[in-house]
Amino acid sequence: MNSGIETLSDFYRGRRHIIFPLSTEGVEEGRSHFNIFPRKHCGFRTPYNRRDFYKLTLILGQGEIVYQDQTILIDKPALFMPCPSVPYLWTCLSDDQTGYCSLFNQQFFKGYQDYEIIRTASLFGEDSNPVLFLDTEQVVLISSYFEQMMEAAVSSYVYKNDIIRHLLGLLMHTVLSRVEGKQTDTVNQSSxxxxxxxxxxxxxxxxxxxxxxxxxxxxxxxxxxxxxxxxxxxxxxxxxxxxxxxxxxxxxxxxxxxxxxxxxxxxxxxxxxxxxxxxxxxxxxxxxxxxxxxxxxxxxxxxxxxxx
CATH class of the missing domain: 1.10.10.60 (Homeodomain-like)
Structure with a gap:
């Protein structure tokens, strides 16, 4: 298995068949970047790599994830939040794959208050559980966030990135409060x-x-x-x-x-x-x-x- 670094350019290069709502140019120039697409276009198998970007994926369909030293069977709706520094491999186990995949870099959240969620909360950490299985109510709620992000991405509204940041931040807050049942530590003087x-x-x-x-x-x-x-x-x-x-x-x-x-x-x-x-x-x-x-x-x- 290869455990190199997949860059945003690598990601887009391997998915030329997908029409993305936002531009894929200039992704290696250190600029703010976000994109989203339906998972019906997902590949059967992804390379076993680290990434230099974040991915937040709503998985509706069966599959298998090799992550660190464990193999995780996805047999019900799940939210996948891998740590960029941890290599992983995804394999589809069913033809019916739906949901959404979003990807973004750190620059997308710079200067925005919800960037603190990524930096200080338990999301995307090397020791965090990358898969959160969802019940029916959570699937409906989280699907609505992805759908609204997609609608914003394809719109001509000049401030659509602000809408996307708010929705992405709201999605992560929902994960912390409803799915993980954890709260971000805001106490300055800790034990x-x-x-x-x-x-x-x-x-x-x-x-x-x-x-x-x-x-x-x-x-x-x-x-x-x-x-x-x-x-x-x-x-x-x-x-x-x-x-x-x-x-x-x-x-x-x-x-x-x-x-x-x-x-x-x-x-x-x-x-x-x-x-x-x-x-x-x-x-x-x-x-x-x-x-x-x-x-x-x-x-x-x-x-x-x-x-x-």
Missing amino acids: APELAVRFHELLKRQFPLDSPANPLMMKSPSDFARELNVHVNHLNYVIRNAFGKTTSAVIRDHILDEAKALLLNTQWDISQVGYCLGFEEPAHFNNFFKKNTSVTPLRYRKRIVANI
Whole structure:
């Protein structure tokens, strides 16, 4: 199985037979993007890949999902919300496939209050359950959200993206409150275990990085302390107790893992990989990577390609 990164361009390239309501041009330029389409056009089998975008899919039809180390049978209506950094494989088990699929990137929600849902709630997390089975009432409600998003997408209304953002945010709120039965944590000063969880979720949600034009935003303990509204010394104390490492070490390990993934799964220049990870100068990224792996980024990429 291949576990590379499927980009938005890859997604559209493999679905040239579908007429999408919104433009598919310029998707690799780091711009805000959203699209939606009926699942009657879905393929029988998707590649086993990570994605550099979010997908939110209403599945009406039977199928099977291979996700991380589990196989999930879809034998009733379900909402599928995979974490972009987790590779998965979808296989249809019935010819009758309906519902809707929506896809969007982080930029689509930037500057919009409901973007906080994606960043801080339990949706799209690596440890979250990606499949939520729905009862009849929930299918009717969630179908209406997708139908309204589709209507907005095909309309000529100049502010249709605002309508779509509201509907998408409302859909995610519905998932949190009705389906998962969880509420987003809005308390700034959490207990130590809660703070550790919020920090870790905030860190993980920065990955995978989808474009050199969108570099890592939070890369230091002070960045996370500011976002979590706690003193950096308190954050460092909590993280050391929770993970047995300093906050800087936990962040470093995630950045290093992402660096390896980008070197393996993209064709970006070494300087682009470094810049995307927050290193303004290529030499700084080179020194960081060599210090933690004993090889340069270029040497690492060559070894992997050569299967050494």
